[in-house]
Amino acid sequence: MYAKWNESRYHYRKILNRCLLYATVIVVVGAFMLPFLWMVSVALKPADEVFLFPPRVLPGHPTLLNFATALNPAFLRYGLNSILVATLTTAVTVLFAVFSAYSFSRLEFPGRKALLVVIILTQLLPLAVLIVPMYRILSRMGLINTYPALLIAYLTFTIPVAVWFLRGFFAGIPFELEESAMIDGCTRGRAFFAVVLPLSLPGISATATYVFFVTWQELMFSLAFTTTRDMRTLSVGILDFIGEHVTDWGALMAASILVCLPVFALFIFMQNQFIAGLTEGAIKG
Amino acid sequence: METKPVKQQSVLAQMLPHSARQTGQRPSFSMLPYFFILPTLILIGLVVVYPLVEAAFLSLTDASFVNPVPQFVALKNFVNILSSDTFWQVFGNTLVWTVSVVVFQFIVGLLTALLLNQNYRGRALTRALIILPWVTPGVIVALLWRMMYEPQLGIINGVLVRLGVMHQVIPWLAQISTAMPAVVVASIWKGSPFSTVMYLAALQGVSKEILDAAKIDGAAGFNQLRYVIIPTIAPVIRITVLLTTVWTANYFDLIYVMTSGGPLDHTHIFPTYIYELAFARAKTGMAAAYGLTAAAVLLMFSLLYIRELNSRKALD
Numbered sequence: 001m002y003a004k005w006n007e008s009r010y011h012y013r014k015i016l017n018r019c020l021l022y023a024t025v026i027v028v029v030g031a032f033m034l035p036f037l038w039m040v041s042v043a044l045k046p047a048d049e050v051f052l053f054p055p056r057v058l059p060g061h062p063t064l065l066n067f068a069t070a071l072n073p074a075f076l077r078y079g080l081n082s083i084l085v086a087t088l089t090t091a092v093t094v095l096f097a098v099f100s101a102y103s104f105s106r107l108e109f110p111g112r113k114a115l116l117v118v119i120i121l122t123q124l125l126p127l128a129v130l131i132v133p134m135y136r137i138l139s140r141m142g143l144i145n146t147y148p149a150l151l152i153a154y155l156t157f158t159i160p161v162a163v164w165f166l167r168g169f170f171a172g173i174p175f176e177l178e179e180s181a182m183i184d185g186c187t188r189g190r191a192f193f194a195v196v197l198p199l200s201l202p203g204i205s206a207t208a209t210y211v212f213f214v215t216w217q218e219l220m221f222s223l224a225f226t227t228t229r230d231m232r233t234l235s236v237g238i239l240d241f242i243g244e245h246v247t248d249w250g251a252l253m254a255a256s257i258l259v260c261l262p263v264f265a266l267f268i269f270m271q272n273q274f275i276a277g278l279t280e281g282a283i284k285g
Numbered sequence: 286m287e288t289k290p291v292k293q294q295s296v297l298a299q300m301l302p303h304s305a306r307q308t309g310q311r312p313s314f315s316m317l318p319y320f321f322i323l324p325t326l327i328l329i330g331l332v333v334v335y336p337l338v339e340a341a342f343l344s345l346t347d348a349s350f351v352n353p354v355p356q357f358v359a360l361k362n363f364v365n366i367l368s369s370d371t372f373w374q375v376f377g378n379t380l381v382w383t384v385s386v387v388v389f390q391f392i393v394g395l396l397t398a399l400l401l402n403q404n405y406r407g408r409a410l411t412r413a414l415i416i417l418p419w420v421t422p423g424v425i426v427a428l429l430w431r432m433m434y435e436p437q438l439g440i441i442n443g444v445l446v447r448l449g450v451m452h453q454v455i456p457w458l459a460q461i462s463t464a465m466p467a468v469v470v471a472s473i474w475k476g477s478p479f480s481t482v483m484y485l486a487a488l489q490g491v492s493k494e495i496l497d498a499a500k501i502d503g504a505a506g507f508n509q510l511r512y513v514i515i516p517t518i519a520p521v522i523r524i525t526v527l528l529t530t531v532w533t534a535n536y537f538d539l540i541y542v543m544t545s546g547g548p549l550d551h552t553h554i555f556p557t558y559i560y561e562l563a564f565a566r567a568k569t570g571m572a573a574a575y576g577l578t579a580a581a582v583l584l585m586f587s588l589l590y591i592r593e594l595n596s597r598k599a600l601d
């Protein structure tokens with residue numbers, strides 16, 4: 001009798017714990033999601049509802065008009081600039097980083113550790129210290145307000161991060177594979193191209209995703225090194241929506257959603273490699 | 286769905302020799318590594334080291350955008366900086382901003398990781414959702430929070446007034462007393478998911494056996510966290526805290542878009558103030574001196590980070 005009662009009490013407590021766990025998860029994750037829901041809600045509101053106080057949580061008459069306003073020619077131009085600059089930077093970065101990351105993870109040579117320290121120091125350098133000299137150097141080269149200016153500026157932080165990421169991924173590929181290729185007569189270089197490179201494609205794409213993601217959202221250099229509207233990237237151009245006196249918050253939130261979509265899509269697609277890159281690179285090295 | 290292969294890879298990575306030398310590589314000297322690294326080194330030299338050297342020179346001059354032939358002024362910029370109230374104000378702001386963001390990011394990140402590490406349905410989905418704030422571009426986060434803090438149409442004032450917590454709206458970002466806490470909250474929201482991801486990865490390494498043993502010994506709840514979990518993941522905590530410290534201190538986007546350093550410089554941190562000096566006030570030499578000073582302060586944290594990696598043999 002007592003045992004039975006005890007058992008049911010245990011059972012009851014277990015169910016209660018489960019409920020508590022689910023409730024906490026929903027509250028915590030929900031709290032993190034609230035700003036996004038608010039962003040979507042405002043983006044769907046017609047202009048007169050945006051300015052109601054106290055604000056309504058949900059749009060009374062949802063509309064896609066804000067998205068039409070957001071997709072104006074200037075915004076599309078910013079989008080094109082962002083795509084061009086981010087893609088170009090990603091390609092150049094990966095091209096350089098693949099080789100040095102391979103060296104750092106696989107080859108033993110004098111000065112290896114010191115050079116790795118240089119890479120990490122570069123990765124943690126406050127970029128604001130570069131902005132003044134970089135502006136002068138780019139002006140001397142006549143590059144201010146061009147795509148190459150942004151490419152050069154972005155390489156300062158993408159290269160070290162990409163080397164660090166890729167080094168972690170290369171470390172996960174069994175050395176035996178290369179070794180057997182070399183026993184079969186491959187040179188070290190050929191073993192790299194024929195064996196290691198194909199195997200590390202997931203790692204390379206995760207690194208490329210990360211580089212694209214950081215360049216896509218870069219603000220400071222883009223603000224400083226572009227001077228005309230037609231050269232602006234999205235992160236700078238989106239500030240257009242903030243008016244001197246009135247801000248079209250509906251269109252601004254619609255535009256914000258559009259800016260987020262590519263990185264969210266990339267992230268969902270690459271989620272696992274992305275997280276592996278982040279944690280392996282930083283935790284394990 | 287694809288979690289498994291990645292996990293296997295990481296376990297594999299731990300078991301395998303980290304670099305070739307342990308598996309008996311040929312001892313002969315090879316130029317290949319240098320050949321592979323050289324392009325990257327040249328690039329870093331051109332885009333990072335060369336500008337740094339130029340910054341060092343500029344910091345010793347009175348250069349400005351309107352001053353084509355800068356005069357050498359030796360350490361005058363640094364003397365001026367260290368004796369100016371603005372420097373110490375910006376320094377203090379950077380300190381308050383960095384410490385509060387890092388501390389809360391650690392607490393929120395760790396608690397969220399512990400929660401998402403439990404066993405429940407829909408775990409993969411919640412883990413993916415929770416990262417979204419970190420994946421959101423900084424400018425967008427800043428704009429979103431700026432809108433939420435708006436006195437006239439922001440949801441935060443709206444909810445607080447409707448609940449009767451306040452009778453009047455608060456201009457959160459325009460008021461000296463609330464501006465810094467307001468940007469800090471936005472930054473915690475954006476940054477915590479990164480810590481969560483790091484701690485979730487670290488929690489994989491806390492073995493179930495040890496936790497069960499601790500439970501039998503009577504350690505439950507907080508004691509388990511304090512005596513078992515935190516000591517096990519301590520290295521990851523140290524690395525994550527050091528990384529977030531450097532990133533937060535250097536974070537330009539959020540404050541620039543939300544307050545531009547205002548009201549009355551009360552939210553200016555080093556990156557935003559350096560940008561203002563360089564481009565709004567055209568004080569090139571001064572901005573360079575500020576930049577180098579900030580870099581010198583942060584270098585200490587970078588060195589701690591490197592030491593931490595080194596002690597974990599992550600550089601070998």
